[in-house]
Amino acid sequence: MSVARLGAFTAPDLPSLEGIRACVHCGICLPQCPTYRVLGEEMDSPRGRIYLMRAAAEERLEPTEAFARHMDLCLGCRACESACPAGVPFGALLEATRFQLARRGLSSEPRLLTRLIFAVFPHPGRMGLLLGALRLYQRSGLQRLVRASGLLRLAPRLAAMEALLPLVPPREPLPELIPARGGRRGRLGLLTGCVQRHLYPQVNRDTARLLSLAGWDVIVPREQGCCGALDLHGGRLGAFRRRARALAAQFAGDLDYVVTSAAGCGSAMKEYGHWLPEAAEVGALARRVRDVSQVLVDADLPLGRLETSVTYHDACHLAHGQKLRNEPRALLARVPGLRLVPLADSELCCGSAGVYNLVEPEMAERLLDMKISRILATGARVVAAANPGCLLQIAKGCRARGLDIEVVHPVELVARALPA
Amino acid sequence: MSLSPAAVKELQRILGPQGLVTTPEGRLVYECDMHTLYKGMPDAVALPTRTEQVQAVVDLCRRERVPVVPRGSGTGLIGGAMAPRGGVMVSLNRMDRILDIDLANRCATVQPGLINLWLTRAVSDRGYFFAPDPSSQMVSSIGGNVATNAGGPHCLKYGITTNHVLGLEMVTGRGELVRLGGKAMDRPGYDLTGAAVGSEGTFGLVTAITVRLLHAPEAVKTVLASFATIGEASETVSDIIAAGMIPAALEMLDAVIIRAINAGIGAGYPDRAGAVLLIELDGPTAEVEVQGERCAALCRRHRALEVRVAHDEAERALLWKGRKEAAGAVGRLTSSYLLQDAVVPRSKLPQIMREMETIAARHGVLIANVFHAGDGNLHPLICYDDRKPEELARAVRANEELLHACIELGGSVTGEHGVGVDKAENLTLQYSEADLNFMYRLRRVFDPDGIMNPGKLLPSHPACAEGFRPSRPVLPTGAWI
Incomplete structure (x- = not known):
């Protein structure tokens, strides 16, 4: 039976009342919540947010801008x-x-900015154009001029965006098929990710190389679009579902798994079934999705030594979203000579959270500060994180503080250990 | 009673722009602690970061005659951190610093908002720990532990919060900043620290706490014994205690709670057992080995189905995670429950567990059991659906009957959670009028205007049950409030 209404909420896509009512108010979530850690306020804690949802569902409260503010401030780190x-x-x-x-x-967030973000980010073509222009901005000397002018101080969110951007690398699309080397195990699809393919092409390149060495034919559909993760987290369910269907069509072939090394994308894809229970082909894609660490952790790889100390930051959508904590660590631990130094609060969000650091720069910056101080305490000069958002955010933090710390995806380290 | 606009303005001035919550959304989420049956929205929530702010807030509330309700992490189980009469809730969780660690004197001074477990984390690499370990220790604040004189599984051997508090800094209900006790073991004069621990914010707001730190034991052994029935497990507990052993912890879990824990935490408790005992022994290695054998033998004598020892720290940690998060995991079975905290003499454990089964059957309620069997401190979770008033009524009746049964067996209305609003009326079952009157007068010494957490801890007198009468002068002889 479908319910048309749940208190102040109306169908479709009602929040699950069962889910809300499962909360017994024990508060175990509080110290794990980044916004609670920073603000120390109940309404910006998971327990408080669930309580607000429940109040709306029970018609004790009408959702207002203030209500939306508490939901918007959540990083969705889970x-x-x-x-x-x-x-x-x-x-x-x-x-x-x-x-x-x-x-x-x-919504408490700036409309123009979110509209701009959603008009560009989930579209690989437009993202490429924008980043191409930004590459020009960085190389032409204009960036230095703008930074020196102090203009950015007038627009803190624009400044956040500007500071986040690393040097944009030249475009480097992967071939559509990277054949298996050595003993062939099967065929994989590779999702390259909207941000990752433009800003971290080497991560996709290393991912494909390692997978191929591990015996997989790697198929990289040229026309693959966005997985819809950003839309999903922003509550844009219509756009999210359209993207999910389109992506399922791109990966409809005979593939053993669909692999990604972008944790946020993998997490969203694994949840397709929940949001599109009727669409069989989308559910089939969801079941085949694997994070790269799951496929490589026990793969046969010719690894040489790599003498380095590394600390590992748990990307939220890998640790909490996909429950993958051991696999990426085990993968790194396979590299002879690589020492893994534990990171305090490694599961605490770095503040990136999709586009969160662009729309909520203040909170994102406070979380980044906590993350950087814990990274410094490890003494490691290399930080590994398995999501492009985290890579951007942590690298920005290191850059801004003038720290000589390298921020990399785990597959980059593993690839470095391969014989030349 | 609500706050005047002038008072709100003054609070804003004291606490700064980020330190006061007055929005409807903000006030709503502070309306209850973990005991969600009791709700009371504060008029404002103060989030101080400094002792002077706490003092200024109490001063203002005293002038305005509005209640002051303390709150830590809001994990209490007695409706202590909610505002039945409105007023200003003072949430101390932003005051969470460790002020001093003094290992030479085996003590530390902390702010009240510090999370219990974080203190142990800060000293564990040097071989120390903070002993009181309420199940909520991963989130509850030490200030909250002090307010309720919290216990925990390991209190069987190590004692409860009051045994570990050496000194307090407190803003009394008169707005004075006083220091009670200190680092020394014995201080001249009254033991006011002892009186203040467990006072649930009715004396004042604690702003700093000096606690004892203990050296970690040489060896720890965790034994899991499963039984077909609660009766056999209860008899084993009685025998272990009668044999003169004091395990560090001796916990019992029944089949219902095991189902919730395994579903929620995957802690690997034996899912076919009728009851499980979690027995922890610690101390010098030789002693732990001998006691472990003796406990295991006693378990087998009572027809234990299985006795196993956690073989590494990871397995031990998982068993304890399951035990400590049990009350949250019950969310897998029910949306609401009443959590009882009554105590019976340990020798009466088999008897009260039989009685509990009868009561549950009589009222048709599901009861999950997870408790400190070693000190006879029961925690039945009586499940109900909060959308069905009739179910709640049955749960309440079962709860009351159980409480009375415990008292009849020579027990107590509360073991470690405190009194709050939940047990205030029940104190009359245990204390005489003279006892309660004396407590009332003591409370007035610290809080002459009755602004500090009113409606909690002591029962209200029928003659003045209505409303808040902060400036009530001298009580008529023989009355208690």
């Missing part, structure tokens, strides 16, 4: 889900609630 003994599906509740708020036009 650390609370990992902590929750009652199994509250916080991520899905948040996404459904944001969808409800978006439909009512309730």
Whole structure:
């Protein structure tokens, strides 16, 4: 039976009442929540946010801008889900609630900026054009001029965007087929990710190289679009579903797995079934999705020595979203000579969270500060993180502080250990 | 009673732009702690970061005659951190620094908002720990532990919070900043630290706490014994205690809670057992080995189905994670429950567990059990659906009957959670009028205007049950409030 209404929420895509009611208010999530750690306020904690959703569902509260503010400030990192003994599906509740708020036009975030972001980021072609222009901006000396002028101080969000951007590398598309080398194990599809393919092409290149060495034919559909993760987290469920369907068509071939090394994309794709229960082909894609660490952890790879100390930051959508904590560490630990130094609060969000650091620069910066101080305490000069957002954010933090710390994806380190 | 606009303005001045919550959304989420049945929205929530701010807030509330309700992490189980009469809630969780670690004197001074487990984390690499370990220790604040005189699994051997608090800094209900006790073991004069621990914010707001740190034991052994019935497990507990052993912890879990824990945490408890005992022994290696054998033998004598020892720290940690997060994992079975905290003499454990089964059957309620069997401190979780008032009524009746049964067996209304609003009326089952009157007068010494966490800890007198009467002068003889 479908319910048309849940208190202040209206169908479709109601937040799950069962999910909300599973919360028994124990508070175990509080110390794991980045916004609670920073602000120390109940309404910016998972327990508080669920309580607000529940109040709206029970018609004790009408959603307002203030209500939306507490939902918008959430990073969607889902650390609370990992902590929750009652199994509250916080991520899905948040996404459904944001969808409800978006439909009512309730948002505390700057509309123009979010419109711009969503008009560019999920479109690989437009993203390429924008980044091409930005590459020009960086190389022509204009960047130095703008930075010196102090103009950026007038627009803090623009400044956040500008500071986040690393040197844009030249475009470097992968071939559509990278054949297996050595004993052939099967065929994989590779999702390259909208941000990753433009800003971290070497991560995709290393991923494909390692997979091929491990015996997989790697198929890289040229026309692959966006997985829809950004839309999903922003509560733009319509756009998310369209992208999911289109992507499923791109990866419809005879593939054993669809692999990505972008944790945020992998997490969203693994959840397709929840949001599109009727679409069999989308569900089939979701079941085949694997993070690169899952496929490589026990693969046969010719690894040489790499003498280095590395600390590992858990990308939220790998640790909390996909429950993958051991695989990436085990993969790194396979490299002879590589020493893994534990990072305190490694599962605490770095503040990147999709486009969060662009729309909520202040909170993102405070979290980045916490992350950098813990990285410094490890003494390691290399930080590994398995998501492009984290790479951008942590690298920006190191750059801004003048730190000589290298920020890399785990596959880059593994690839370095391959014989030349 | 609500706050005047002038008072709100003054609070804003004291606490700064980020330090005061007055929005409807903000106030709503502070309306209850973990005992969600009791709700009361504060008029404002203060989030101080400094002792002077706490003092200024209490001063203002005293002038305005509005209640002051303390809160830490909001994980209490007695409705202590909610505002039944409105007023200003003072949430101390932003005051969470460790002020001093003094290992030479085996103590530390912390701010009240510090999370319990974080103190142990800060000293564990040097071989020390903070002993009180309420199940909520990964989130509850030490200030909250002090307010409720919290216990925990390991209190069987190590004692409860009060045994580990050496000194307090407190803003009393008169707005004075006083220091009670200190680092020395014995201080001249009254033991006011002892009186203040467990006072649930009715004396004042604690702003710094000096606690004892202990050296970690040489060896720890964790034994898991499963039984077909609660009865056999209960008898084993009685025998272990009667044999003169004091395990560090001796916990019991029944089949219902095991189902929730395994589903929620995947802690690997035996899922076919009717009851499980989690027994932890610690101390010098030789002693731990001998006691481990003796405990295992006693378990087998009571027809244990399985006795196994956690073979590494990871397995031990997982068993404890399961135990400590049990009350949260019950969310897998029910959306709401009443959590009882009554105590019976340990020798009466088999008897009360039989009684509990009868009560559950009589009222048709599901009861999950996870508790500190070693000190007879029961924690039945009586499940109900909060959308069904009739179910709640049955749960409440079962809860009351159980409480009375415990008292009849020579027990107590509360073991470690505190009194709050939940147990205030029940104190009359345990204390005489003179006892309660004395406590009331003591409370007035610290808080002459009755602004500090009103409605909590002591029962209200029928003659003045209504409303808040902060400036009530002298009580009529023989009355208690």
